[in-house]
Amino acid sequence: MRTELTERFGIDYPIFGFTPSQEVAAAISRAGGMGVLGCVRFNEASELDEVLEWMHENTDGKPFGVDVVMPAKIPTEGSKVDLESMIPPEHRAFVERTLDDLGVPPLPDGNRVDAGVLGWLHSVARSHVDVAMAHARKYGQIKLIANALGSPPPDVIGVAHDNGVQVAALAGAKDHALHHVEARVDIVIAQGYEGGGHTGEVTSMVLWPELVDAVGDRAPVLAAGGVGSGRQMAAAIALGAQGVWMGTYWLTAAEYRLGATGDGPSTVQKALLAASSRDTVRRRIYSGKPARLLKTKWTDAWDAPGAPEPLPMPLQNLLVGEAHARISQADDAGVVAMPAGQIVGRLNSITPVAELIADLVSEYQESAARLGKTLD
Amino acid sequence: MRTELTERFGIDYPIFGFTPSQEVAAAISRAGGMGVLGCVRFNEASELDEVLEWMHENTDGKPFGVDVVMPAKIPTEGSKVDLESMIPPEHRAFVERTLDDLGVPPLPDGNRVDAGVLGWLHSVARSHVDVAMAHARKYGQIKLIANALGSPPPDVIGVAHDNGVQVAALAGAKDHALHHVEARVDIVIAQGYEGGGHTGEVTSMVLWPELVDAVGDRAPVLAAGGVGSGRQMAAAIALGAQGVWMGTYWLTAAEYRLGATGDGPSTVQKALLAASSRDTVRRRIYSGKPARLLKTKWTDAWDAPGAPEPLPMPLQNLLVGEAHARISQADDAGVVAMPAGQIVGRLNSITPVAELIADLVSEYQESAARLGKTLD
Numbered sequence: 074m075r076t077e078l079t080e081r082f083g084i085d086y087p088i089f090g091f092t093p094s095q096e097v098a099a100a101i102s103r104a105g106g107m108g109v110l111g112c113v114r115f116n117e118a119s120e121l122d123e124v125l126e127w128m129h130e131n132t133d134g135k136p137f138g139v140d141v142v143m144p145a146k147i148p149t150e151g152s153k154v155d156l157e158s159m160i161p162p163e164h165r166a167f168v169e170r171t172l173d174d175l176g177v178p179p180l181p182d183g184n185r186v187d188a189g190v191l192g193w194l195h196s197v198a199r200s201h202v203d204v205a206m207a208h209a210r211k212y213g214q215i216k217l218i219a220n221a222l223g224s225p226p227p228d229v230i231g232v233a234h235d236n237g238v239q240v241a242a243l244a245g246a247k248d249h250a251l252h253h254v255e256a257r258v259d260i261v262i263a264q265g266y267e268g269g270g271h272t273g274e275v276t277s278m279v280l281w282p283e284l285v286d287a288v289g290d291r292a293p294v295l296a297a298g299g300v301g302s303g304r305q306m307a308a309a310i311a312l313g314a315q316g317v318w319m320g321t322y323w324l325t326a327a328e329y330r331l332g333a334t335g336d337g338p339s340t341v342q343k344a345l346l347a348a349s350s351r352d353t354v355r356r357r358i359y360s361g362k363p364a365r366l367l368k369t370k371w372t373d374a375w376d377a378p379g380a381p382e383p384l385p386m387p388l389q390n391l392l393v394g395e396a397h398a399r400i401s402q403a404d405d406a407g408v409v410a411m412p413a414g415q416i417v418g419r420l421n422s423i424t425p426v427a428e429l430i431a432d433l434v435s436e437y438q439e440s441a442a443r444l445g446k447t448l449d
Numbered sequence: 450m451r452t453e454l455t456e457r458f459g460i461d462y463p464i465f466g467f468t469p470s471q472e473v474a475a476a477i478s479r480a481g482g483m484g485v486l487g488c489v490r491f492n493e494a495s496e497l498d499e500v501l502e503w504m505h506e507n508t509d510g511k512p513f514g515v516d517v518v519m520p521a522k523i524p525t526e527g528s529k530v531d532l533e534s535m536i537p538p539e540h541r542a543f544v545e546r547t548l549d550d551l552g553v554p555p556l557p558d559g560n561r562v563d564a565g566v567l568g569w570l571h572s573v574a575r576s577h578v579d580v581a582m583a584h585a586r587k588y589g590q591i592k593l594i595a596n597a598l599g600s601p602p603p604d605v606i607g608v609a610h611d612n613g614v615q616v617a618a619l620a621g622a623k624d625h626a627l628h629h630v631e632a633r634v635d636i637v638i639a640q641g642y643e644g645g646g647h648t649g650e651v652t653s654m655v656l657w658p659e660l661v662d663a664v665g666d667r668a669p670v671l672a673a674g675g676v677g678s679g680r681q682m683a684a685a686i687a688l689g690a691q692g693v694w695m696g697t698y699w700l701t702a703a704e705y706r707l708g709a710t711g712d713g714p715s716t717v718q719k720a721l722l723a724a725s726s727r728d729t730v731r732r733r734i735y736s737g738k739p740a741r742l743l744k745t746k747w748t749d750a751w752d753a754p755g756a757p758e759p760l761p762m763p764l765q766n767l768l769v770g771e772a773h774a775r776i777s778q779a780d781d782a783g784v785v786a787m788p789a790g791q792i793v794g795r796l797n798s799i800t801p802v803a804e805l806i807a808d809l810v811s812e813y814q815e816s817a818a819r820l821g822k823t824l825d
Contacts, residue, residue, distance in 0.1 A: 074823050075824075267654060276652040276653065277652065278643060278674070279794065283726055302658060304658050304688045312681065440689075441687075444820055448817055449451065
């Protein structure tokens with residue numbers, strides 16, 4: 074396949090795969106797409122450094138990317154302790170009570186954890202950028218840095234460009250996309266309402282062409298939200314995007330082993346395999362900003378009468394960070410806390426990444442042929 | 450263009466245009482699509498009879514359709530008076546207070562009106578069916594009857610088939626679509642979350658291919674919700690649909706004169722022209738079931754703290770029927786009560802139907818060509 078983005082990155086398919094799993098990200102790049110490693114789960118720069126080294130060793134010299142979370146509008150100062158003090162006690166009590174009600178045990182060692190929490194802080198995201206840039210200089214394989222929340226700070230964009238790394242940023246509305254291109258973002262990721270994680274209100278069908286028109290030739294658009302098949306990839310190209318950005322699709326890849334304790338599917342994967350397209354909700358409970366999650370007893374609890382309003386970012390992250398760790402260890406498919414898009418309904422088997430990509434490409438070709446036939 | 454549905458109906462383009470305006474419906478059929486007249490606004494069978502006669506005289510023998518509202522699960526018995534008594538006084542007081550606050554004057558003659566209310570009752574919908582079937586027998590032009598709420602009753606499907614009329618029904622989820630095909634519905638209209646009027650939670654990008662797969666070769670799928678350009682039409686075909694069903698797109702057609710008092714755009718059209726894709730909300734306030742509406746001061750009032758929960762269908766229709774009539778006459782673009790999909794953001798000019806269809810077709814062809822080029 075050939076689009077502006079396959080040419081720009083020298084990849085076979087305009088398939089950008091966002092995933093927190095290095096095994097999956099590497100497999101996507103090896104299969105001819107662009108694996109993009111989500112960094113928010115790394116609390117320490119040294120952890121990310123090791124994983125990027127592993128990525129280098131397992132990608133046959135193919136390009137890959139990293140995804141960091143740099144919210145534009147939250148305090149960049151303040152230690153975790155300062156922030157903790159801003160969380161109302163009623164919120165903590167609600168979380169404790171809910172976990173008890175749902176039968177989620179405390180963490181085995183009785184300690185609180187920081188897992189997946191510090192990565193949301195600006196200072197940590199900055200250290201992720203530094204590590205990624207050092208790797209970009211060292212091996213020249215990191216070709217993309219993506220940001221899920223707002224335009225990255227100007228100096229980050231500058232340093233990325235200086236290192237031959239392109240910058241992509243998610244947008245859920247036209248004004249976000251325009252802000253990105255004015256800030257010298259290279260690629261706009263148009264994320265529709267149906268996507269997993271942070272989303273706006275406008276759906277992919279409406280948003281993608283709107284952003285394509287809005288940014289014009291200033292940046293190519295990657296279509297995100299609702300892509301889980303070659304037909305949806307064809308729809309993305311038909312709507313004017315230059316490629317697709319997929320996240321949920323890879324969560325049941327055979328190589329995705331985060332949270333797995335044995336050989337079979339993890340608890341989260343079991344929940345994903347069982348879910349239909351109607352089993353997601355878009356709520357502020359994960360991060361403080363609206364994000365689409367798998368609907369479970371955990372999200373139901375926050376919807377019940379008497380539940381508190383979620384806190385703003387990053388306080389909500391801090392509030393639920395330990396809860397997420399407890400839920401992860403509880404091994405109950407009914408109580409997972411997991412971002413997922415509406416295409417979760419298509420996830421019905423555990424499949425190797427190479428096969429997932431081959432499926433996308435062959436179905437894409439069939440779709441393109443179907444369109445051609447209507448014009449015969 | 451050629452798809453299963455163009456062949457089935459002998460039309461030039463698989464463009465199904467739902468509209469309450471006979472002028473627009475006739476123009477769509479004349480231009481090679483399938484105009485589908487919304488009947489819910491007709492309180493009396495004789496009104497509909499006259500309008501269908503007009504349609505016959507103004508469609509050059511081309512096929513057209515009708516759309517009736519037959520909810521599957523509401524009481525079919527009960528006069529308007531019986532139903533009125535089921536509306537809580539607090540709800541009436543809220544509506545009165547809100548209209549006063551918004552500066553919406555009472556109706557000029559001081560009378561209550563039934564406009565757009567009785568059409569929601571089952572008995573009235575049945576009389577619409579009878580009139581449409583008589584016209585189908587008389588002129589053979591009515592080729593489609595569509596239902597926006599559930600599968601039509603079996604005898605309606607039977608009489609339609611006996612008269613050479615195909616039956617289409619809206620579906621917002623897989624189980625609805627399966628129910629339709631089991632009930633011998635001929636065409637499934639897959640209406641995504643972003644559509645105007647009644648919608649489910651699953652967006653078009655995800656829903657369309659899901660329903661295409663679910664019904665298989667038992668029925669072709671029309672793609673609805675989010676279609677306002679040839680690119681979106683190409684996406685629909687890429688996703689496996691056999692055509693598109695569009696409603697919002699025609700509201701700013703030059704031929705759409707409902708509610709217009711002079712030569713220029715009506716108040717509602719002014720509101721539509723000004724709206725962006727983010728200016729809709731999906732609420733139960735219009736009919737009792739979730740329906741997407743233009744966001745205005747009227748929808749804001751129902752979102753404000755202290756506003757009552759909307760009533761179930763058909764009570765909510767009765768509750769707001771007079772309010773809708775008052776709002777229509779108030780001539781204030783900030784307080785309209787109007788179903789509209791997210792593609793309202795694309796409505797930026799008053800354009801004749803023939804041109805709207807030509808735009809769809811030429812952009813469709815460009816999109817198909819773009820897809821082909823990615824495979825060169």
